[in-house]
Amino acid sequence: xxxxxxxxxxxxxxxxxxxxxxxxxxxxxxxxxxELGVADGKPEGYAAAGRTDAGVSAVAQTVAFECxxxxxxxxxxxxxxxxxxxxANAAAPDGFxxxxxxxxxxxxxxxxxxxxxxxxxxxxxDRLRGERDFHNLTPDxxxxxxxxxxxxxxxxxxxxFRLRAGxxxxxxxxxxxxxxxxxxxxxxxxxxxxxxxxxxxxxGPEGVPPAPAYPLVLADVEYPMLDFSVDEEAAASAREVFxxxxxxxxxxxxxxxxxxxxx
Numbered sequence: 001x002x003x004x005x006x007x008x009x010x011x012x013x014x015x016x017x018x019x020x021x022x023x024x025x026x027x028x029x030x031x032x033x034x035e036l037g038v039a040d041g042k043p044e045g046y047a048a049a050g051r052t053d054a055g056v057s058a059v060a061q062t063v064a065f066e067c068x069x070x071x072x073x074x075x076x077x078x079x080x081x082x083x084x085x086x087x088a089n090a091a092a093p094d095g096f097x098x099x100x101x102x103x104x105x106x107x108x109x110x111x112x113x114x115x116x117x118x119x120x121x122x123x124x125x126d127r128l129r130g131e132r133d134f135h136n137l138t139p140d141x142x143x144x145x146x147x148x149x150x151x152x153x154x155x156x157x158x159x160x161f162r163l164r165a166g167x168x169x170x171x172x173x174x175x176x177x178x179x180x181x182x183x184x185x186x187x188x189x190x191x192x193x194x195x196x197x198x199x200x201x202x203x204g205p206e207g208v209p210p211a212p213a214y215p216l217v218l219a220d221v222e223y224p225m226l227d228f229s230v231d232e233e234a235a236a237s238a239r240e241v242f243x244x245x246x247x248x249x250x251x252x253x254x255x256x257x258x259x260x261x262x263x
Contacts, residue, residue, distance in 0.1 A: 001045050001096055003064035003226055004073060005088040007238050009245060010057040011214060012083055017051045025052075025084055029063060032079035038067050047098040049221040050105060053171070055213035062221045064098040073234035083245075085238035090226040106164040106220040107173045111211065114157040116184035121159060124183040125150045127193045128176060136196045137175035137208055144169050152180070159184065162219075174210035181211065 073086035
């Protein structure tokens with residue numbers, strides 16, 4: 001069995017997990033394996049580290065399955081779309097499960113918030129750190145207690161959040177960001193964090209909606225038992241793809257600014 005690190009741009013996909021009639025990252029991986037003659041459908045022993053939502057990107061999504069020794073990240077990239085790039089791999093022990101054996105997962109969120117106060121954001125995060133019941137920050141109804149590590153820093157007009165936990169309930173990261181943004185901009189008092197973490201259910205207008213998905217990136221998944229080796233050819237291909245995306249979007253931003261300023 002082998003585990004593969006996979007990076008992708010989430011914008012063209014309706015999330016990671018395959019669904020009928022819409023493109024997903026998992027579909028792209030299974031299609032590539034079919035073209036390579038490795039598996040027709042889900043390969044034996046297959047599991048993924050997590051199920052990112054539509055629009056969410058990844059640096060280190062991890063998938064593991066039974067495959068021949070010749071299947072390297074570069075070979076897998078030969079059949080993947082350019083927006084999905086494998087870049088490292090590791091031998092995995094028998095019985096390895098990419099979901100259950102992940103020790104922690106880390107997400108990064110790039111929030112455009114020029115009006116947000118970093119000090120207020122840090123105060124909100126300080127109350128969210130540690131073992132908490134996040135039942136008001138997810139649509140899930142059970143198993144909502146998590147131990148959260150969280151930090152934020154300012155990068156120009158952006159607040160960059162780095163959140164790590166053993167696992168995240170649905171929409172938790174995006175709702176944490178939404179809550180902290182509300183406090184950091186003064187739209188909500190710091191006391192709202194305590195109410196959200198309290199036992200009472202908060203929904204409707206008082207609830208916390210998820211922040212948009214696109215600025216979220218699955219940045220890391222830890223597996224202490226695996227020793228990943230970077231495939232330099234595949235990694236170079238991935239860097240080239242994402243640099244081209246960066247330039248394309250930077251040009252789009254300049255064009256949008258030119259139009260805005262001309263009106």
